[in-house]
Amino acid sequence: MKIKLELFGASRDLSDKDFLEFYIEEKNSIKDLRKKIINYVENNFKGNENFKKIIETSAFCSEDNNIVSDAYRITKDQRIGIIPPIGGG
Amino acid sequence: MFHAKVIDIKKEKIEISKAELFIGSSKFGASIYFTGTVRDTNKNKKVTGITYDSHDDLVIKSFEDIYKETDEKLHIKNKVVFIEHVKGYVGLGEISIIIAVACKHRTEAYDLSRYIIEEIKKRTPIWKKEHYEGQDSKWLEGNPLIDQNQLK
Numbered sequence: 001m002k003i004k005l006e007l008f009g010a011s012r013d014l015s016d017k018d019f020l021e022f023y024i025e026e027k028n029s030i031k032d033l034r035k036k037i038i039n040y041v042e043n044n045f046k047g048n049e050n051f052k053k054i055i056e057t058s059a060f061c062s063e064d065n066n067i068v069s070d071a072y073r074i075t076k077d078q079r080i081g082i083i084p085p086i087g088g089g
Numbered sequence: 090m091f092h093a094k095v096i097d098i099k100k101e102k103i104e105i106s107k108a109e110l111f112i113g114s115s116k117f118g119a120s121i122y123f124t125g126t127v128r129d130t131n132k133n134k135k136v137t138g139i140t141y142d143s144h145d146d147l148v149i150k151s152f153e154d155i156y157k158e159t160d161e162k163l164h165i166k167n168k169v170v171f172i173e174h175v176k177g178y179v180g181l182g183e184i185s186i187i188i189a190v191a192c193k194h195r196t197e198a199y200d201l202s203r204y205i206i207e208e209i210k211k212r213t214p215i216w217k218k219e220h221y222e223g224q225d226s227k228w229l230e231g232n233p234l235i236d237q238n239q240l241k
Binding site for chain 1: 142143144146147150210212213214215216217228229230231232233234235
């Protein structure tokens with residue numbers, strides 16, 4: 001399945017675009033997606049510890065705009081937002 | 090009554106006058122306008138501006154949730170609330186957020202305004218990238234929305 005990972009905040013430094021694309025197995029979860037993104041950092045940013053920390057502390061947002069847990073099963077191609085620690089206002 | 094919007098600063102301005110129009114009413118005796126503006130220093134570094142990033146849909150949802158829960162948590166049912174937050178680059182002294190509230194009495198208005206900004210800081214998905222003298226810039230560390238226990 002194809003995941004379009006929408007980037008926000010500090011995660012924007014992972015790409016020149018607003019998103020990254022990942023391919024995952026059927027019935028994979030957010031936990032698996034998180035591992036994929038960390039692997040992406042290992043391969044493309046020499047395991048940059050700051051980037052890994054951002055991913056490890058990020059929440060994820062489903063296509064219907066709900067924050068989802070690591071157990072959330074991804075059952076179709078979809079957009080997922082990565083939500084790094086927040087601090088607006 | 091409630092109004093919430095993310096203002097893309099490249100396309101439109103954030104303006105107090107809009108808030109005045111929205112909350113103005115003879116039904117309420119107390120109005121408070123809170124604005125957040127860009128400060129020139131942070132942790133001894135000279136700041137030249139801030140770029141705000143936003144997950145627009147989640148931000149509006151968060152503003153709506155905060156507004157609704159004030160009925161029960163603060164027991165303030167009669168109120169008008171106006172919230173706008175910018176996304177994009179904001180220079181020194183410029184407004185990043187407006188929270189305007191109107192209530193019957195001042196105690197309610199102060200409580201409501203304070204509650205809204207504190208909750209936004211805790212849970213609304215908005216991010217800041219500070220820009221410093223010398224063209225350096227940095228995303229500020231923030232508050233994780235994830236339950237860290239789930240990762241253990």
